[in-house]
Amino acid sequence: MDRKKQEITVGFVSLGCPKNVVDSERMLAEIVQAGFTITNETDNADVVVVNTCGFIAPAEAESLEAIRHAVDCKLSGAVKKVVVAGCLSERLGTELRKKIDGIDAVIGLSQRDNIAKIIENIFSSGPTGRGGGSCPNQPLPPISDRVPDDRCRLLITPQHWAYLRISEGCNHRCSFCTIPAIRGRFRSKPIELVLAEAQELVSAGVVELNVIAQDTTSYGRDLKIKNGLTALLKEFENIAGLAWLRLMYLYPTGIDSELIETIANSEKIVRYLDVPLQHVNDKILKSMRRPDTKDKLQRLIEDLRLAMPDIVLRTTLIVGFPGETDRQFEELMDFVGWARFDALGCFKFYPESGTSAAELPGQVPDEVKQQRLDELMGAQQKIAFAQNKDRIASTLNCLVDSVDPKGLGRGRYYGQAPDIDSVCIIKHCSAKPGQFIATKVVGTQDYDLLVKQI
Numbered sequence: 001m002d003r004k005k006q007e008i009t010v011g012f013v014s015l016g017c018p019k020n021v022v023d024s025e026r027m028l029a030e031i032v033q034a035g036f037t038i039t040n041e042t043d044n045a046d047v048v049v050v051n052t053c054g055f056i057a058p059a060e061a062e063s064l065e066a067i068r069h070a071v072d073c074k075l076s077g078a079v080k081k082v083v084v085a086g087c088l089s090e091r092l093g094t095e096l097r098k099k100i101d102g103i104d105a106v107i108g109l110s111q112r113d114n115i116a117k118i119i120e121n122i123f124s125s126g127p128t129g130r131g132g133g134s135c136p137n138q139p140l141p142p143i144s145d146r147v148p149d150d151r152c153r154l155l156i157t158p159q160h161w162a163y164l165r166i167s168e169g170c171n172h173r174c175s176f177c178t179i180p181a182i183r184g185r186f187r188s189k190p191i192e193l194v195l196a197e198a199q200e201l202v203s204a205g206v207v208e209l210n211v212i213a214q215d216t217t218s219y220g221r222d223l224k225i226k227n228g229l230t231a232l233l234k235e236f237e238n239i240a241g242l243a244w245l246r247l248m249y250l251y252p253t254g255i256d257s258e259l260i261e262t263i264a265n266s267e268k269i270v271r272y273l274d275v276p277l278q279h280v281n282d283k284i285l286k287s288m289r290r291p292d293t294k295d296k297l298q299r300l301i302e303d304l305r306l307a308m309p310d311i312v313l314r315t316t317l318i319v320g321f322p323g324e325t326d327r328q329f330e331e332l333m334d335f336v337g338w339a340r341f342d343a344l345g346c347f348k349f350y351p352e353s354g355t356s357a358a359e360l361p362g363q364v365p366d367e368v369k370q371q372r373l374d375e376l377m378g379a380q381q382k383i384a385f386a387q388n389k390d391r392i393a394s395t396l397n398c399l400v401d402s403v404d405p406k407g408l409g410r411g412r413y414y415g416q417a418p419d420i421d422s423v424c425i426i427k428h429c430s431a432k433p434g435q436f437i438a439t440k441v442v443g444t445q446d447y448d449l450l451v452k453q454i
Ligand code: SF4
Pocket: 170, 171, 172, 173, 174, 177, 178, 179, 180, 214, 215, 251
């Protein structure tokens, strides 16, 4: 490599879910540690890394568009090398090179920590891909069985909150899901490693940790830790400086009375749970290969609210799963009306190749899926808006996320997860990002709350 490393600029495009954010943050740290210079100008950098997502068709389309854009910048001469990483790399492998000519390196999930070396190598080699020679066509290494060590990251989230991944992969076999094929079998990080990472983040100024995994409730099963998630959560109570611990992606059947009690008694775990239900009709759940039933899901919500009347619940649902009838969809609508979730994400079913649900009979036409999605989200909007109105005049402890030069702040109370939920808009905010402030709700603006500092 002729040029000095610090003269080589690297632009980074991070797509997809929080798990990918953590991988991006690890790669960025490796790139900086190796001496390269990170730039925000992703259209005009020596190297552009696109960390892709590929779990459903729209995510794949977004990733392909970002890669094509980077390759076009390379053709115009503004970018010299294009590296593609992440879930779509893992899913498509060398196929990706055939889809888009001009990629210099496709790297698999297990090569994440080698990113700097890979950049170094492609920079030392001659021109590759469109506008140059042809891309090397090596297959990706197999999915690693290792637990990723996510310590030492360059956070792309604001410096006061971070994601904390506690495990990788998934052993469930939901019939619609590509994740186990992409991310491999379930493996937990040892408790000591999770805590060391949490401590590292808190020491760097993080006050809110958002616990993520493909399925957080399975934590510790592979390590033979009894009630693993509960055992892990209790350890966080001793981390001084950590104010909020938030649990995302809980598999419903994994939530037992001990876990509920632990959350209810915790000083740090916020009373917010993200529990993806996917559906509630028993026949559809069975076809999805999920062990829940509508009765069990109903009881779970009742138990959570009984133990913690102030719990805020988010869920994710799929509409238009193969065979879903109007009646089954109505059952889902009735459940949403009954459960009154505080937040809800809804996906249309996508028949992803390699999943058994893609082969099921009774595929639902796209226009019907879209109608159902619109109907469901319309009903949920009414619920969310009504719940927001009920909060007017209440006081909330808000974590300030940002403040613009005019003093307009954005923050969140415990019931708002970062990057996915609504926010609190704070007029005349005198606090700094990362500070907690007492506020009173004075109004609403769509899904957001308008609050004033008190
Ligand atoms: S639990 Fe989640 S990640 Fe695992 S197979 Fe089911 S949907 Fe996919």
